[in-house]
Amino acid sequence: MKKLAAVLAPLTLVLSACAATGTTGTGTSAATTTxxxxxxxxxxxxxxxxxxELNNNTYWKTASKVLTETQKSELQTEVCSCVGEKATTSVTATDLVVAAMDKTSQANLAAKIVTNTLNACVVETLKN
Incomplete structure (x- = not known):
């Protein structure tokens, strides 16, 4: 939880800096960058x-019993990369703005994304 807050804290600064300085003539570009x-x-x-969350996942617990530590680590990286990629398709601009303003919303957004995509990514990764 603390890591998430530490990672997303700069986001708040970036968004508030853009709002404070204004974006005359480059509104679309600044919004896209932000x-x-x-x-x-x-x-x-x-x-x-x-x-x-992966370490608490039922599918993961079952499947990882037959894996070596190296295999677990590699698959964990692959699964979490999948979850991160799916995050880009499941987050709206509104979600981002709300998360930037409130730490509780940041944690809730991350939990929501992981909950919605983790099982699919575990199954997808283990099939490959």
Whole structure:
């Protein structure tokens, strides 16, 4: 939880700096850049949350019993990368703005994304 807050805290600064300075003539460009930075921050936060949730996942617990530590580590990286990628398709601009303003919303957004995508990513990764 603290890692997520530490990762997303700069997002708040970026968004508030853009709002404070104004964006005369470059509103679309600034909004796109801010949105990209916000999405990257969410993606990193989601990947960090993923590791914790993965270790509690029923599918993962069952499948990982027959894996070596190296295999577990590699698959964990692959699964959490999948979750991070899916985060970009499941987050709206509104979600990003709300998360930037409130730490509780940041944690809730990351938890929501991980919950919605973790099982699909575990199954997808283990099939490959």
């Amino acid at each position: 949105n990209s930075l916000a999405m990257m921050a969410v993606k990193v936060g989601v990947q960090a949350k993923c590791v914790t």
